[in-house]
Amino acid sequence: MVIVGGGFAGLSAARAFRNRPVQVTLVDRAGHHLFQPLLYQCATGILSEGQIATPLRYILRHESNVECVLAEVTGFDVAARTVIATRPTGGVLEIPYDDLIVAAGAEQSYFGHDEFAALAPGMKTLADALTIRRRVFGAFEMAETATDPEERRRWLTFVVVGAGPTGVELAGQIREVATRTLRDEFHRASVADTRVLLFEGGESALASFGPKLAGRAARTLRRLGVELFVHSVVTEVDRRGVAVRGPDRTVTRYEAGTVLWTAGVQAPPLAHALARQTGAEQDRAGRIRVAPDCTIPGHPEISVVGDLMALDHLPGVAEVAMQSGRHAGLRIRRQVEGRAAAGTGKPFRYRDLGSAAYLARGRAVVSFGRVRLGGFVAWCLWIAIHIGFLTGFRNRAGALLTWMITIGWAARRERALTAGQVADLRDGRHAAIPEQAARGRNTARSP
Ligand SMILES: Cc1cc2nc3c(=O)[nH]c(=O)nc-3n(C[C@H](O)[C@H](O)[C@H](O)COP(=O)(O)OP(=O)(O)OC[C@H]3O[C@@H](n4cnc5c(N)ncnc54)[C@H](O)[C@@H]3O)c2cc1C
Incomplete structure (x- = not known):
């Protein structure tokens, strides 16, 4: 089981496998779980970075079946069921999976600028x-x-x-x-x-x-x-x-x-890589359109959850991410435990809190x-x-x-x-967001 992203969705999915006979690999490029709703308090000097960002290894230290990997996922080989990532020390890392949950979140949209x-x-x-x-x-x-x-x-x-x-x-x-x-x-x-x-x-x-x-x-x-x-x-x-x-x-x-x-x-570039590999549709913001059970149509082994998923106009909020991540995790757990057949997932029902x-x-x-x-x-x-x-x-x-x-x-x-x-x-050296600024992509459409 490979999970991409340790945000609200990925972490909730990983927790669904607590004490179960499933080997989980959680890949995150930052290695921490970030509490985004309080980012503005960190930005304005109230809270420290440690108060809103906790290492994933620490959060999951009691889950012996979960391995946390610090790496940036760059693509997928869906036919070979492999996630392709870049190691922090350089070089390519290939991680095989039986089931995959992609929970890579969203990035800021500058509407084409x-x-x-x-x-x-x-x-x-x-x-x-x-x-x-x-x-x-x-x-x-x-x-x-x-x-x-x-x-x-x-x-x-x-x-x-x-x-x-x-x-x-x-x-x-x-x-x-x-x-x-x-x-x-x-x-x-x-x-x-x-x-x-x-x-x-x-x-x-x-x-x-x-x-x-x-x-x-x-x-x-x-x-x-x-x-x-x-x-x-x-x-x-x-x-x-x-x-x-x-x-x-x-x-x-x-x-x-x-x-x-x-x-x-908008969805990050990883969404486009996933769509190309699976033939999945994307919405205006680039999010992956999923089936009612959060899987990619035609790929029951791949779920997309959280901010990256487009389903029933659900908003990009923490509760949707947590509930959809847990839903995907539980669906796979039921299959592993022989309580459900592959490809027969229940539809995801969001409880708006x-x-x-x-x-x-x-x-x-x-x-x-x-x-x-x-x-x-x-x-x-x-x-x-x-x-x-x-x-x-x-x-x-x-x-x-x-x-x-x-x-x-x-x-x-x-x-x-x-x-x-x-x-x-x-000196006016602003250098704000190297990743997004450097790409200078023009993918998002005007509002
Ligand atoms: C400033 C701000 C305030 C918010 N306030 C609220 C609020 O008050 N209430 C509310 O309900 N929601 C709020 N939200 C929305 C909420 O935080 C998101 O809906 C939620 O975080 C989505 O969870 P996620 O797991 O889908 O993505 P994220 O939490 O964004 O997690 C994605 C994870 O994937 C990792 N990742 C991304 N790309 C890669 C890659 N290529 N390789 C490896 N890892 C990767 C990232 O490092 C990250 O850990 C807010 C969001 C922001 C930005």
Whole structure:
């Protein structure tokens, strides 16, 4: 049994084989399980990288039948039932399988403009969060040392592209950093005047939460000082700012020292390799269309789960990933145990447990079933949900303690810069996401 990817989906699949006579190989290019919903807290100096990323070897240390392999999967030989990967030390690694679960997640979509990636980091990986953290805290330092008032204003202007949950959370946190955390630390730069411009191509922020909570989110953002622009599409990104096409279709230029991209996702190149090998169909975002039991039609030995799978318009959220990963794992387990014949998987039924987004201290929005909650009660629920899903007691206790300190004293300790990072900012060497920026692919279609 080979599983590609140790995110929410891959890990849930691996856990389905606990104490079963199945040899599982879990291949991941990063070697850690990342709690993506809290990436923005790592990016804004609240949580450390260790609190949201846990080594897969450590998580699965008691599962003697699971071997964790650090390698990047580059392709498949479906006829020979082999996964092809690159070892970290170089060279090709071929891993044979009887059954395969592909759970490689999604990557940021720049809607056909992958060249923006080097200038406007997205937020999908730990490397992205650390890049954003360096850029955000570095921008305040640049503003403090700038002698030209225009230049100082530019460094104190942040652009966030996309007002989904991640964009909203990030924009709100940057304003909180400026108005609470750094308020008394800077003498020349007026950090409280920091502008955070949040551009959304659709008609509202947090549109997926429905009009009532979207309206509430917009009011909270405005109270925080975030400038929200809806029906506004970022058409150009360069080293000095962005160009935005507004609702009246006129294009306006905004000077900004930091541009962050949280709009849209697409399947990684691995999906195209899998589709070519299996003849599977892909949706607009490149995700693999699967049969109701999460297998690739005509290939009952290959399941695709989590963000990479296209099934019944299910959203790319952690619950879908966990439930589909577990579903695929249990299906194979039943076959191995002789309780089901190959190719007779039950259809995957998703139980929607709702969604939540953090807005500000004491404010969040939560939606489940027909219930829509905002404000303090939603914020308490948000904390409970996120603590519940974090991996490991130490991370849970650590995150809770850190949140109490951040809420009470506005302190954010995770924000040290190295001399080399400061030099990069000064010289305009942005180098955000080597993998995605370097590829410069143009595969995603415009929204
Ligand atoms: C910033 C952010 C905030 C989010 N907030 C929420 C939220 O509040 N609530 C919610 O429900 N969902 C949220 N999500 C979505 C949720 O995190 C995803 O739906 C979920 O992580 C998908 O799980 P997955 O296992 O499919 O993919 P991932 O978690 O992305 O895992 C994919 C794994 O595959 C590995 N991998 C990728 N390519 C390769 C390769 N070629 N070779 C080897 N390994 C590979 C990666 O290293 C990674 O470990 C958020 C996502 C982001 C990015």
